[in-house]
């Protein structure tokens with residue numbers, strides 16, 4: 048089983064500038080590869096493959112006078128830049144992911160660099176090729192074989208190392224039987240991050256909302272500053288810091304929420320994102336909502352797997368909101384403003400969101416059964 052931990056690292060100023068060069072080389076390879084691929088396609092209609100065609104250019108570039116400085120970087124990190132570029136193109140070509148065309152990496156954004164050969168760690172240090180050991184704060188015990196270290200620097204200038212370990216421990220076998228009481232359906236609502244089929248609604252916590260408000264204020268302040276001015280640069284850093292706080296607050300909250308959901312249940316049913324007619328929300332708000340739902344599902348996915356529990360992702364076409372969970376009567380249409388309704392066929396009153404979560408649960412149980420699980424009701 049693979050296990051990852053992310054730790055803060057504290058490079059000396061000399062190491063920080065060496066790291067900066069390492070990040071710069073990785074970024075250069077990514078951007079140069081993207082430029083070459085875009086050019087080839089535009090001029091010659093030829094599709095190159097980053098993993099093969101661009102990677103092959105690395106040794107050539109290293110021997111050249113112009114790009115000889117690439118030799119100073121860890122070669123595995125440069126090869127990984129080609130792999131990452133390839134992944135960006137795969138996302139672009141996958142109709143399900145709706146990703147845009149790959150973009151150039153900015154030296155102002157988050158930087159990262161992947162190392163997988165000659166990586167080591169101690170109690171309070173990590174080591175990657177071409178750099179002396181970097182001081183690290185390792186907050187929990189690590190066991191297993193260290194497979195890779197990904198170094199990164201945030202926009203606000205903090206350094207981190209993500210360590211990936213392979214442990215002897217095997218993932219538990221998935222449960223073969225579950226109880227209906229142990230199955231939970233989850234839906235994403237307009238006003239809540241998650242609504243479950245037991246009737247619990249989880250809103251984004253107040254500290255996250257405050258952090259988001261603060262971020263918005265800082266963004267507005269930034270937009271008023273003159274381009275290229277020192278004040279704008281300062282405002283940009285404040286936005287980055289506020290953004291970092293939002294991201295960390297959300298991550299922290301989602302880890303706790305997903306841990307609790309997985310601990311309390313044997314199977315979790317979620318709906319993958321549907322194309323929603325979110326008239327009330329701005330595009331930005333919708334984007335944030337979608338992104339945080341995605342992040343929550345990812346956390347649920349690995350936490351259920353770790354415990355041998357199940358995560359079922361339903362297809363988005365499933366009409367969870369418009370179907371009565373009691374008698375399966377399907378309404379023709381229902382606008383977003385309808386928060387509660389009565390079924391014309393069986394007269395049950397529904398809270399819109401909880402009804403949807405119950406339908407998600409029932410649909411998930413059907414799917415678990417077709418996968419060969421025994422689902423019993425007590």
Ligand SMILES: [Zn+2]
Nearest residue numbers: 371374390393
């Ligand atoms: Zn009904």
